[in-house]
Amino acid sequence: MAAIAINPKTSGRLRSLTAVLLVLAVWELAARLFAPGPTPIIPPPTILVTYVADHLGLLAVVVRPTLIEAVSGFCIGAAFSIVMAAIFVRYRGVEAALSNTLVLIHSLPMLAIIPLLVIWFGIGYTPKIVVAALATFFPVLNGALRGLRSADRSTLELMHLLNATGMQTLLKVRIPSSLPYIFAGLKIAAPQAVLGATVAEWIGSREGLGSQILMALLNYDVPLLWACMVLCAVMAALGFCIIVAIEYLVIGRRAEPLKAED
Amino acid sequence: MDSGEIRLIGVSKTFSSPSGDVRAVDHVNCSINKGEFVALIGPSGCGKSTVLRMLGDLEHPTAGAVTIAGSPPADLRRQRRIGMVFQDANLLPWRTVRENIALPLEIAGNSAGTSARDIDDLLALVGLSDFPNALPWQLSGGMRQRVAIARALVLNPDVLLLDEPFGALDEITRNRLNIDLLKIWTEVGITAVLVTHSLAEAVMMSDRIFVMSPRPARITAVVPVDLPRPRTAGMQRSPEFFDIVARTGEALYSPFESDADGEAA
Amino acid sequence: MSTMDIVPVGPAGDRPGSGARLREFLFRFASPLVVLSLLAIWQLIAMAFAIPVYILPQPVNLITALPATGRTLFNGWAVTMMEASAGFIIGNVFSIAVAFLVTVSSTARAGIMPVALAIKSVPMVAITPLITLSVGFGHATVVTVAALVCFFPTLVNVSRGLKAAPRGAMDLFHIIDANPVQTFWKLRLPYALPYLFTALRITAPAAFGGAMLAEYVASNAGLGYLIQDGYSRFQFILVWQIVVLATVTTLTAFSIVVWFEKRVVDSKR
Numbered sequence: 001m002a003a004i005a006i007n008p009k010t011s012g013r014l015r016s017l018t019a020v021l022l023v024l025a026v027w028e029l030a031a032r033l034f035a036p037g038p039t040p041i042i043p044p045p046t047i048l049v050t051y052v053a054d055h056l057g058l059l060a061v062v063v064r065p066t067l068i069e070a071v072s073g074f075c076i077g078a079a080f081s082i083v084m085a086a087i088f089v090r091y092r093g094v095e096a097a098l099s100n101t102l103v104l105i106h107s108l109p110m111l112a113i114i115p116l117l118v119i120w121f122g123i124g125y126t127p128k129i130v131v132a133a134l135a136t137f138f139p140v141l142n143g144a145l146r147g148l149r150s151a152d153r154s155t156l157e158l159m160h161l162l163n164a165t166g167m168q169t170l171l172k173v174r175i176p177s178s179l180p181y182i183f184a185g186l187k188i189a190a191p192q193a194v195l196g197a198t199v200a201e202w203i204g205s206r207e208g209l210g211s212q213i214l215m216a217l218l219n220y221d222v223p224l225l226w227a228c229m230v231l232c233a234v235m236a237a238l239g240f241c242i243i244v245a246i247e248y249l250v251i252g253r254r255a256e257p258l259k260a261e262d
Numbered sequence: 263m264d265s266g267e268i269r270l271i272g273v274s275k276t277f278s279s280p281s282g283d284v285r286a287v288d289h290v291n292c293s294i295n296k297g298e299f300v301a302l303i304g305p306s307g308c309g310k311s312t313v314l315r316m317l318g319d320l321e322h323p324t325a326g327a328v329t330i331a332g333s334p335p336a337d338l339r340r341q342r343r344i345g346m347v348f349q350d351a352n353l354l355p356w357r358t359v360r361e362n363i364a365l366p367l368e369i370a371g372n373s374a375g376t377s378a379r380d381i382d383d384l385l386a387l388v389g390l391s392d393f394p395n396a397l398p399w400q401l402s403g404g405m406r407q408r409v410a411i412a413r414a415l416v417l418n419p420d421v422l423l424l425d426e427p428f429g430a431l432d433e434i435t436r437n438r439l440n441i442d443l444l445k446i447w448t449e450v451g452i453t454a455v456l457v458t459h460s461l462a463e464a465v466m467m468s469d470r471i472f473v474m475s476p477r478p479a480r481i482t483a484v485v486p487v488d489l490p491r492p493r494t495a496g497m498q499r500s501p502e503f504f505d506i507v508a509r510t511g512e513a514l515y516s517p518f519e520s521d522a523d524g525e526a527a
Numbered sequence: 528m529s530t531m532d533i534v535p536v537g538p539a540g541d542r543p544g545s546g547a548r549l550r551e552f553l554f555r556f557a558s559p560l561v562v563l564s565l566l567a568i569w570q571l572i573a574m575a576f577a578i579p580v581y582i583l584p585q586p587v588n589l590i591t592a593l594p595a596t597g598r599t600l601f602n603g604w605a606v607t608m609m610e611a612s613a614g615f616i617i618g619n620v621f622s623i624a625v626a627f628l629v630t631v632s633s634t635a636r637a638g639i640m641p642v643a644l645a646i647k648s649v650p651m652v653a654i655t656p657l658i659t660l661s662v663g664f665g666h667a668t669v670v671t672v673a674a675l676v677c678f679f680p681t682l683v684n685v686s687r688g689l690k691a692a693p694r695g696a697m698d699l700f701h702i703i704d705a706n707p708v709q710t711f712w713k714l715r716l717p718y719a720l721p722y723l724f725t726a727l728r729i730t731a732p733a734a735f736g737g738a739m740l741a742e743y744v745a746s747n748a749g750l751g752y753l754i755q756d757g758y759s760r761f762q763f764i765l766v767w768q769i770v771v772l773a774t775v776t777t778l779t780a781f782s783i784v785v786w787f788e789k790r791v792v793d794s795k796r
Binding site for chain 3: 015019023042097098100101103104107108109110111112113115116118119120195198199202203213214216217220222225226228229232233
Binding site: 161 | 319320
């Protein structure tokens with residue numbers, strides 16, 4: 001009877017999972033032991049879960065605007081940045097001219113941009129979508145630039161030898177070789193878009209997770225605050241997972257198995 | 263003028279860089295006949311790859327002229343009549359073996375015409391009929407180079423350029439690939455130029471060997487290889503083979519040896 | 528030359544001379560020129576179209592309002608600066624220590640990394656109110672948030688950096704029987720430094736931005752609070768001034784780190 005061999009990747013994941021479950025268990029016990037009473041600051045996980053289950057309807061209403069803002073911003077930001085990366089790679093002059101401006105925009109603290117956006121666009125969806133798009137733009141731009149430039153010099157020489165047009169080189173070599181990098185950028189950007197939309201809601205908004213968090217804080221409604229926090233984290237994680245799934249569908253097993261990084 | 267006849271007339275190449283000018287190639291003159299297999303051999307960095315790249319329109323001479331069948335390489339490149347195999351196989355990692363070989367066909371589109379080779383025939387020719395759907399990361403170095411060779415031949419070019427194609431492989435694999443490449447070349451009947459720094463490889467493969475000096479590259483000797491064709495692995499152990507290797511080695515190493523003796527080269 | 532695209536005919540080495548010099552000049556100065564011209568355009572458009580001050584004040588307005596707002600601005604900036612610096616130091620020091628721990632002990636790694644990842648995926652947005660609840664309103668919360676913002680990037684980068692020394696070099700140090708301290712100073716640290724600086728480049732601006740964010744929620748001092756206050760009192764010029772000030776500060780922090788990086792890393796080459 002052969003022993004079951006667990007391959008290293010799975011055992012690593014199992015260990016992480018156990019660690020997480022362990023943390024949750026400790027949290028539950030500690031919370032119950034050290035801070036009993038109706039409104040502890042850190043409620044045990046089980047109470048949180050029941051709270052979410054009880055208030056599903058309310059929470060769904062709260063989540064919806066943030067979801068819309070994050071997804072729209074993400075799609076707009078990603079599309080824009082990929083196109084811009086393609087232009088930069090083709091016209092290095094444009095990249096040189098715009099690089100400082102981009103660094104400037106990137107270093108604007110979020111809290112500085114949002115009030116301005118609200119002044120201009122009011123308190124509807126637009127400022128939040130813009131913020132989410134900005135949060136998506138930079139990681140994806142970096143990923144796309146690295147990816148489009150990742151083609152070997154030798155491969156490009158091969159295309160030159162075959163008298164391929166610029167468009168053929170772009171479609172057959174640069175874009176496919178850039179996909180892993182673009183997806184890496186998208187994976188970073190998805191949670192950032194959620195975060196951007198939520199923060200944007202702190203300033204001048206009456207609906208959505210961000211404003212709900214602020215209100216819960218002011219009302220000292222701890223379970224609601226936690227529920228929103230958890231939802232925020234879940235949405236961010238979900239965004240990440242969706243990108244991973246899309247990546248698998250697009251790139252699939254054609255990619256060489258990557259070394260496990262962290 | 264035969265198609266596939268290559269001529270270099272007074273070809274020189276100087277690279278300019280921030281740290282000064284580098285003369286890579288200095289007045290190279292030679293001609294290569296159609297259907298001939300020729301080797302360029304020389305020390306590392308001597309400029310022999312530069313000569314080959316000029317044949318492939320990847321570099322331009324700063325002086326002199328390169329012609330293939332009477333036209334500059336640029337013309338042939340635009341008609342896709344040049345095939346090249348690099349030291350790194352450079353397969354697109356997301357394409358299978360079959361798709362990699364098909365790449366030139368896709369790029370040529372309609373102009374590939376009827377002269378393009380059948381991919382299945384090519385797979386058989388390079389010995390990869392069992393692996394049409396494999397991905398590059400699943401293949402060994404030798405197999406990847408076979409794919410690269412097939413890809414270089416798929417449009418039925420007039421000229422095949424090989425830039426140290428087996429340099430990254432171990433000797434045993436290299437030997438086997440040399441034999442296989444000869445079989446392929448015999449079957450296809452194409453003008454071939456091989457850059458190598460292996461004496462045995464040069465003698466085994468070619469009809470003539472151009473020995474090149476250390477940088478800047480000049481042709482210091484032309485060694486005819488009059489071993490019978492088809493060449494066999496057994497020939498590598500024959501006295502005639504060793505004799506030609508010795509003669510080529512003498513031409514190749516003489517600049518270094520006379521320096522070591524303190525005499526002018 | 529390695530970044531030149533091969534598709535245009537001939538490598539760049541074929542064309543020396545004045546054309547390349549002009550291109551190089553343009554490349555270096557195009558970007559700052561674009562920024563300056565954007566500023567000029569901003570000024571002109573705001574003037575030409577007589578745009579109301581609350582939508583787009585002219586850069587000139589921002590400057591002329593300084594005598595009135597200067598003191599408030601400076602006080603707010605000083606508070607945020609102190610909180611951000613404290614958070615930056617605490618967060619990075621703690622994170623480096625954890626990075627060491629994680630590199631040295633694989634059990635620590637298995638335990639800590641998932642937790643760190645979990646914390647990272649709960650956005651600052653969500654954690655800030657929580658910290659406010661537990662620590663209370665005021666500076667402590669802001670500093671904690673700033674420290675947390677610095678924690679994860681530095682942890683990731685520094686632990687990568689500590690593993691960055693190549694295997695061959697590690698074997699060499701082992702063969703010549705170097706002790707752990709020597710191995711650290713002479714091998715691991717030089718290899719880890721670029722990663723450390725990457726982390727600092729990220730966290731220096733992030734600490735300031737994070738401090739502002741925390742102030743918005745949990746404080747009544749500092750630039751973050753001032754923005755909220757100014758906005759609610761329709762003092763739009765103040766808001767714009769704060770935006771500019773915050774951006775300049777973030778950029779300066781980044782540049783200072785880069786300057787240090789150049790000096791430290793280049794001196795090792």
